[in-house]
Amino acid sequence: MNTPEIIDKISIEAGSDHAYADLGRPDAGEMIVKAGLVLEIALALKSRRLTQQRAAELLGISQPKLSDLLRGKFRGISQAKMIEYLNRLGYDVDIVVRKNTRRTPGQTQVLIA
Known part of the structure; x- marks a missing residue:
């Protein structure tokens, strides 16, 4: 199959700056707030140069749970x-x-x- 033909059939829609709302999530407002909080947590951890294990201990959670949090879960x-x-x-x-x-x-x- 010719690649340009595939590209011509792909529909592209411009989104807003609110990805959760664009996806039609009923909890979009809550998720965007959580994403902002997680971003700040990630920046704080980076600025302190903590390993995930040390950071998890400081936060009182497991390292896998912290990893999930930082990956958007x-x-x-x-x-x-x-x-x-x-x-x-x-x-x-x-x-x-x-x-x-x-x-x-x-x-x-x-x-x-």
């Missing part, structure tokens, strides 16, 4: 637990609640200071 880990991990890494996490000015449901996001 975090469905079974709550946002509260991720915040606890950041606290154990020496990060303060502030939760700010404010009324939105739109006439739509509110949203949750991770903002890194």
Whole structure:
């Protein structure tokens, strides 16, 4: 089969910057928040140059569970637990609640200071 023919038949659709919503996930909002928290955990671990084993001990989880977390497998880990991990890494996490000015449901996001 000729490769250009295959490429002509592939449909490409531009996505947004919210991959979970693009995939139609019902828990898209929660997953994007968790992804932001995991990113910050990963950056904290990298900056401290910890091995996964040492980092897992510090966070109070197994090394395989930490490996899964860092590879994006975090469905079974709550946002509260991720915040606890950041606290154990020496990060303060502030939760700010404010009324939105739109006439739509509110949203949750991770903002890194």
